Amino acid sequence: MLRDRGPRKIAPTAHWLAGKAAELDGRTADAERHYERAVSVDPSWDEALEALARFASDRGEAVRAIGLLDRVEGAYREPLYDLLQMFLPVNRPDLGRNDRCWCGSGRKYKACHLGKAEHPLEQRAGWLYQKAGSFAQGIEWRPLLISLAQIRSSHDDDPFALYHALDDPLVADVVMFECGAFARFVAERGVLLPADELLLAQQWLLAERSVHEVEAVRPGEGVTLRDVRTGDRLEVTEGTASRQLRAGDFFCARVVPAGSTMQIFGGIEPIEPGQRGRLIELLDSESTDPEDLVEFLSARFAPPRLVTPDGHPMVACRAVFEVSDTAGIRRRLSRRFGAADADRWTWTEQGSVLGVLNLARNTDPWVLEVEAMNEPRFESLVDAVGAADPGARLREQTRTPAAELMAQAQENVRSTHPVDPEDPAIATALYEHIRGYEQQWLDDSIPALGDHTPRECAADPTRRDDLIRLLDSFPQEERPGAMSVRRLREALGL
Incomplete structure (x- = not known):
């Protein structure tokens, strides 16, 4: 009614509203047509230009997407603009627009690869993930995004904690996969994706979040992982995290194929030994809510909670x-x-x-x-x-x-007369105290060991590795007043 009966200056708004309605209804072709009409009436209609740039990006048309964004004031500051710069095609000055395309498809260059990315799929995987991430920022996913961000930031006193959590990799990934935004993206925008990216996206829908053990690290290049749930070994290309991870670490992540490589999107969540069993239960259960998963993985940000053996706060x-x-x-x-x-x-x-x-x-x-x-x-x-x-x-x-x-x-420990650990009487008292504490520790329930005692883990081949990793994390040097890892290993037969 606005378009047909209102003045001409209302037409861009009417077409844009119709386009947004079509997008929310999953009618991608209708939405794009309305946005094109909005721009044809008002070439400077920013909202329609930005929407068309997203459609062009989904198609892999980096040149067209950047051209549309260049018409929007300040759009060069957006993350999408920087990302598109990485996928500009290599110019082929030897080919005219109507020449046969270089790829051998038989089609004209202008209808095939002109203005489109020519990068291998493993490089475009990040672009595909960003396309889906932009889709998951839409208004219908906003309540879920905010709800998960509130859980993620619940242990942070920073007044901007919620704002930062809206961009948290885990929050965005859970909205996409556990909450279903990625499946909707493939169903509604898959018609725009290049064929190889559509196939890759369909493969990602089958990839589950899991718990992985780091078996080997190639700093700056990648890691070898073992999926704890399936036993599969994966060679993963990973530049940043591979400089921080070490063999024996455990983390929760979604590992997905990306052309000839395996890659990780959606962040890496470190996992303590005592958490693994409960996390695997959450991941295996079909009834686990996304909120429960984010809450469990965010508990590591909570301040230390001292409890008595019966579980009540101390x-x-x-x-x-x-x-x-x-x-x-x-x-x-x-x-x-x-x-x-x-x-x-x-x-x-x-x-x-x-x-x-x-x-x-x-x-x-x-x-x-x-x-x-x-x-x-x-x-x-x-x-x-x-x-x-x-x-x-x-x-x-x-x-x-x-x-x-x-x-x-x-x-209160800031004494004006510090204790001298070399004093024989003090050294003897410290030694006796710490030996008694070590004997007690051997039979205590340790949260990092899944509430089992060190002696129980030493006697159980399935838990011994967890115990060894825990001992390796302790200071190894012998110090007065501190537990001796050497004595603990001897007492446990390790």
Whole structure:
């Protein structure tokens, strides 16, 4: 109605709106026709010129795409403009427009390769990925993009974190593949792609995100990978990451064919040994939401979370009660927690200390101090005190997160008289302390080992490599007050 009944100056807007509607409806040919009409009425209609440049880029027509963008003020600053510069065709001054094309197709040069990229497919793979990425920035994918970017940036206090996350490689790749934008791109824009790029795009639809182990590295050239889920070995061309990866590293990525090579698009997410099992479960499950995947892979940005063995956040909790019925409270606490040691009760279960209660007799009235390292345990102790002496009065209570305690401890270590580790008495104390800690570590559940103990992993051939990699990541030099990797290896038979 706008086009047919409105004044002529409305026609470009009408055609552009019709083009956008056709794009959203998947009618690519109709959309391009409307954009062409908008430009024919108003040659400076920027939005239509930019849309036509994307269509030309999809076809591999770098010269036409750049020509259209050159008509838009400031378009040379756009990433697409720089990308197109890399795929300008090599001029063939020896051929006229109506001469037979150099490629042997039998067609005229102007209808075949004039103004089109002549680069091998492995070089154009990045261009193909960018074409799909531009499509996935469309308005219908915007809510998904923002939702995943919010998850990705949730651990970052930077006020611009969400803005940066909108360009995060993982976020864009999940929108394209797990959310279906790439499949839509192939279905709707595949008619524009060069034939070899369309075939490549269809192959990418079959490539799954997976967990890969780095077996060998050729810095600046590529890496040899083993797909942990399938066992396949892949030779991957990768310039930047190959300078940072090392043999034995694990990461999550989508490895795809690209002409005669294998390449990685969508970022590389490092994976700790203890995360691999859960991540493989997420990737294998058909019911995994894209949000769950991004949340799992973004957890590495979260600040360290100190927890007690039962999984609750570590919080130093302390309460002081004034008690009146000292004889009764002694009897009831001993019945609940076992016999006291000099009016001190220790709550233990399966060899672990869960809390401490201490009755102080040098005050009037007497006070009972209660301590625990997480809030559920602390609440249990407070309830136990109330049951043992209903008349007990809470005098004070503190709950301090472990991270805050650690920060305070680091401030307090700045002693004006530093400890001399060469002092024989101090050296002996350090040695005895660290040997005891090493023995405890051998039988502790280690998150990096999938919550298995080092001894269990040493005895299990399927987990021994994870243990060796963990030990290799420790400082190898012998230092006073630090665990000795040599002694740990000896104790584990490694």
